[in-house]
Structure formats: structure tokens, C-alpha cells
Amino acid sequence: MxxxxxxxxxxxxxxxxxxxxxxxxxxxxxxxxxxxxxxxxxxxxxxxxxxxxxxxxxxxxxxxxxxxxxxxxxxxxxxxxxxxxxxxxxxxxxxxxxxxxxxxxxxxxxxxxxxxxxxxxxxxxxxxxxxxxxxxxxxxxxxxxxxxxxxxxxxxxxxxxxxLRQLIKKISLKTRKFIGNTSMDPQLSLLMANQARIKDGAIVLDPFVGTGSLLVAAAQFGGFVLGTDIDYLMLHGRTKPSRIKQKVRDKNESIRSNMQQYNLEHRYLDVLVNDFAVPFWRDDIQFDAIITDPPYGIREATERVGTIKENYTVEEKHLSTHVPAKIEYGISNIYRDLLRFSAKHLKNRRPNEDYNENCLPSHPCLKLVANCEQGLSKVTSRRLLTFEKINHPTDEELRMTHNGIMDFREKYFIVREETRKERRTKEARIREENRLKYGKNQDK
Amino acid sequence: MKLLTHNMLTSKCMKGVTVGYPLGINVSDVRVSEVDFNPEFVAKIIPKLDWPVLYNAAESIGQLEDLPKEVIDNFENDREFLKKVHHVLLEVDIINGELICPETGRKFPINNGIPNMLLNEDEI
Structure with missing residues (x-):
């Protein structure tokens, strides 16, 4: 065509x-x-x-x-x-x-x-x-x-x-009901939602939800949103107000009220108070996207539930009012857990994809400077790889024999699900159907 | 908290708990409100649900109405059925109550629609 x-x-x-x-x-x-x-x-x-x-x-x-x-x-x-x-x-x-x-x-x-x-x-x-x-x-x-x-x-x-520039104004923090000290800038939240390729009906999670700015953007693009945060007071809208002129928070300040404000409540699923270090989702739950702005430990603390005391137990009489103590989570642990969690709970968008950067040809003296893909068919593509020489090889590097690249022909025939004959028969059937449809329309 | 979320939650992270699913529910306050119906979303979510858990949860809080005991065949095209599932998943909201760990009996309070899944230092 x-x-x-x-x-x-x-x-x-x-x-x-x-x-x-x-x-x-x-x-x-x-x-x-x-x-x-x-x-x-x-x-x-x-x-x-x-x-x-x-x-x-x-x-x-x-x-x-x-x-x-x-x-x-x-x-x-x-x-x-x-x-x-x-x-x-x-x-x-x-x-x-x-x-x-x-x-x-x-x-x-x-x-x-x-x-x-x-x-x-x-x-x-x-x-x-x-x-x-x-x-x-x-x-x-x-x-x-x-x-x-x-x-x-x-x-x-x-x-x-x-x-969609007008959307940035529509969800401006200036007019938003519930905001916090570290609420994400609307334009950046919308860009994040776009980069997460959120589609209508996607289930989206923010595991460090705060005041839910990212959920507003995700819901704006059709996502059904879930959020979790360790901060009970934040999710219940009872932290100190962030607006300079506001002395106390309104009674109904919450992520849900933000969603109501933008007529997105039908895409609000839930928010939960939870410590990200302690997973409580069903093992087989898959999210379409996870977008988050985790704490860095400067303006929001990086904390998890725990204690340095050994063999500590909460006494029976204190149980009903006990607020769990927190210890340092550590930014590197947050990222480790976040990536591990995402690997487990994200829906796989490209099933069977066996490409990764590690399987590209490589050499210690050549640096990969560009890698552009051209799709060839539904299951194959080729890449233009551009290398720049950054070092002169040592004798040892010249003698290198290691090369982990799998033969393309072999892979090609494993990946293809249907044979050439099956595909041809299918195509012929579709052509036939179209012909019948087209023929009928002409009769009318 | 919606029953869709309940369907995804466990208490397996607690010390000594192996499965922790499904969580029991006690309710003191349920709100039912109309939510825009999105049949594609509901149809997409049904295969991800643990249906018996949803059925029992709806029954335990008195919101079963006439939800079938099993997922029907060809549900994608049955608007009536999708509407029932939509209702139970998205329109029923537990405002106050508690979730209960099936193995230890530990209670997780739900206040103002938000479940508190925080564990104490000695439970993790």
C-alpha cells in the first residue's frame, strides 16, 4: 500500500x-x-x-x-x-x-x-x-x-x-483542593503519565502516592488509579497545610476529593496506608503501569516500619493506640525494592521479546553511541549500531573469542508461531471474507 | 475501600502467615454510589479476579444482590452481567470497618474509606 x-x-x-x-x-x-x-x-x-x-x-x-x-x-x-x-x-x-x-x-x-x-x-x-x-x-x-x-x-x-497545553492549567496546583509540600508539578505529572503510555482502562499504581498528583494525571488519560503511602496523616489529609495562608486543612481534603474536583472520581480505585517494604498485594496481580516519585530523604523522609530494639514487642494494653516506630529505609533500598516490585507486578507489554542491550555485539574498545531499530515484521527488526573506538585493544583483547550472540536464523524460526502455509491460508481467508463483505455492500 | 481492591490484598507479609488470603471483612459503614460504567474495563478486569473471593466478600457485607456464583461464558458481550460486576467492584465502597487476617485474626482498620495496612514493628 x-x-x-x-x-x-x-x-x-x-x-x-x-x-x-x-x-x-x-x-x-x-x-x-x-x-x-x-x-x-x-x-x-x-x-x-x-x-x-x-x-x-x-x-x-x-x-x-x-x-x-x-x-x-x-x-x-x-x-x-x-x-x-x-x-x-x-x-x-x-x-x-x-x-x-x-x-x-x-x-x-x-x-x-x-x-x-x-x-x-x-x-x-x-x-x-x-x-x-x-x-x-x-x-x-x-x-x-x-x-x-x-x-x-x-x-x-x-x-x-x-x-493539550490547556490541561496544565486545568490541573494546576494553585487551584487544586489537596496538595502537599512535594506535590508534583502538573506538566511533569502529565508527561510522566504519557511516558508510561497509559491507555483507557489501564490499572495504574503509585506506591509512594503522597497527595496523588501522579494519579490525577494518570486518571486524566483514562487510568484507573491505586496509591499507597506510609504516611497515615497525609492520606487522611491531616498533615500541616502547605499553603502559606491556610491555617488548618479542610475536613474533606484527600486524594479522592482531588479526583472529584476534576470529575475523575469514576477512575479512582483506592488509596491505602502501607509500608512499601512490606508487600501485601496478591502475587499474581499485574499493573499496567507504575508511576511514582519516591522520597529522596530531603523534603520527605525515607522511612519504613521497624525498630532497632531487639526482641521488641508491643504491649497488649498499648495495641489499640500504638503507632509503629520507623527506621531509615534508605534510598538504595527503596530503588531496589521498587525495581523488584515492578519486575514482578508489571504487565508484560511485549511478550516473547528476547532483545536486550546485553545481546548486542560488543567490544571493550568500542563504545555503542547509537542504536536505532527498524521494524521488519511483527516479530523481527534490525538495528543500526554505531560504535566509536575509545581505546586501542591490548593483545589480550585482540584474542577475545567470547561472543554470546545466538544465530539469527535459528531464533527466527523458533519465534515464528505459524508456518508459511498457515499464514497464507489465513490471509486468503481474510481476502475472501472482505470480498464477500464488499460484494454485499454493492448489492445494497 | 472497594471490593476490587479487597480482591488484590493479602496479609502474607506478616510474620508467621503463609497465605493470608482472602482477608475477612467487618463493615460498620458502606456507601453505595453511582459510578460511570465502563464495560471494557470491567470485561478486562474479570479474568484477573479471584471470583469466589469476590462473591464471598460481597455476600459477607450484604451487597451480593443477584451476582452469579460463577463467571458466565461469553461475559464480554453480556452487558447485564458486566453491569452487576461493575456495581459490586466499583460502586460499593467500605467507608468504615476492618479487614481481618485469616490466619492470625489481626485486624486492619478501614477509616474514611482508607484501609490501614501498617504492621507493628514486632509483626514483620
Missing amino acids: CKSWKTYLLWFAQEHVEFRYAEIESLLSLFKIDMRYLEQPKNEPFWIVQFSSENDIKLLASRSVSLRNCLELWCHAKSIPQLHDKLKCFPRNLMEQHFKSNRSFKIEVETFCKHFTQAEKINKIEAFRAVSLTNPDVIFQYIEYYGTEANNPPELPYEVASG
């Missing part, structure tokens, strides 16, 4: 730049969208990419938090005369579908790293001899990008879809 690829401009918010690439890659993988990079993305707010369908972009933009909007890119150039020349060469039939007589349109002039007055902007529009209205069907954007260095191209694109 031949796809036609169109060029688009992705415009990102210039914030949390480091997270941008990871977020987009996660979403492309979540929605199984094909996107081509025309340029290797750098730390600039504009990416020029290609998609084969406008629906793909809408899907991507429907979840992305770092994306401001996405525009169909008609042309870009380093100077305004060049831009006008290029635009004149742009195929009219591709442009004209947006200029029907019954559709209004407007042109927005955006500039990056430079400010223009409204009059100057209007001059830039006038240069295209265009009309602008206040309530258009189609929005065109004309962007002048002065970058961090002022030598980057202006663009003229048509707006296809906007990202």
Missing part, C-alpha cells in the same frame, strides 16, 4: 525540553503511529516531520502535553522574498481546498524570540494579500522564528491540531 506523506510543523512549548522527545516517542508507540523526521530534532521548539494521515496528528496532539500545535507546513525559507517565491510554487490544488468561498479564514502572525506590533504584523499579512476575520474556519499561521540564534526559517503553515 502506498501512503502519501505530508510535511507538518510540530510546535512545542519551550519548557521541559528534555522530556519532549521521550513523550512524543512514547505516544507514537502507544498509538502505533508512523512519523518521519525530516530533521533530527534538537532543542528547538519546531520540528519538521511527516505524517501519512491527518488523523495520526490529531491522535498524537490529543495526548501530547509538550506540543503546542501542529501545522501543515506549506513552505519555509530564510528570508521573506524567498518565502513568497516558494509559496507561489506550492501546488495550488493542495492549497485551494482550504480557500473555498463558503469558508472563512484568518492568518495569525507568530514570532519567536522577537516581538512585533500589531501594525507590523498586519503588514506581514498584507504582503500575502489576504483577509483576516475574527471567527474563521481555517487558521493559517505565519511564523517568524528568530531562535536562540537569529538565522532560522519563517514558516507558513495551516493549523491541523493543538496539543
